[in-house]
Amino acid sequence: MKVDVTLAPDPNIALYPSTFNLITFTALILATQSPRISRKGAKIKALAIGLTLMMLVEVIHGLFQVLADFGVGHALEVMYAAQIGNQYFLPFGLWLVFVYIDVFRRAGAHICPICGEEKVGIIEHIKTKHGEKALKREDVRTMLEAHKSINVVERLHLLVETANRLRKKLELMLNRKKE
Structure with missing residues (x-):
């Protein structure tokens, strides 16, 4: 058949x-x-x-x-x-x-899950624009977990910025004492 x-x-x-x-x-x-x-x-x-x-x-x-x-x-x-x-x-x-x-995103740039802006220093952006509490939001934590490298690089960057601010404050205090 x-x-x-x-x-x-x-x-x-x-x-x-x-x-x-x-x-x-x-x-x-x-x-x-x-x-x-x-x-x-x-x-x-x-x-x-x-x-x-x-x-x-x-x-x-x-x-x-x-x-x-x-x-x-x-x-x-x-x-x-x-x-x-x-x-x-x-x-x-x-x-x-x-x-x-x-x-074609810039290297190191990430999109803020809250406002949608593209920033290189995403953790610093979230802290300054949305406040410290915003880092505890679920969508922010999910984004940070998905990009673990953000935490290491940006925390080092924040650490350097904090050290520079402390150094400037210390220099100002020392200059005031000398006067």
Whole structure:
């Protein structure tokens, strides 16, 4: 008994290259675990903006495809540019736009879990801007635990700063005694 199985796309369902680009862009945004895009509503905002732009480029592609069929000059070039841009650039380009800050972050910079600012001295920033009690918050402790190297480097930095402040105070006290 022989059974012929043919795997072919359903001709009633139209799949365009932009269909797969929408899937690629959506997957990239949903899979991104960076702090900025993981905030509440940021992924939905990124998807809304990105998918809208991609569909707009697809509409431009379709419009110029019709114009090219009627022989309008340079419509074919615009159509191909829109198709190539939508196929290759937009899914990854838009994703990079949304995660640029996290992908190309300065060395040693971390994002404050309270206010979202990017700072090099995150512990000092949290202490000065949000107070000592903020270091005991759950989200701050989670961030510090995830980045153990922050504690060592920044504590050394804080230790040096404290030593410098104490040295200056001591010098002032010695200068006052001499006078």
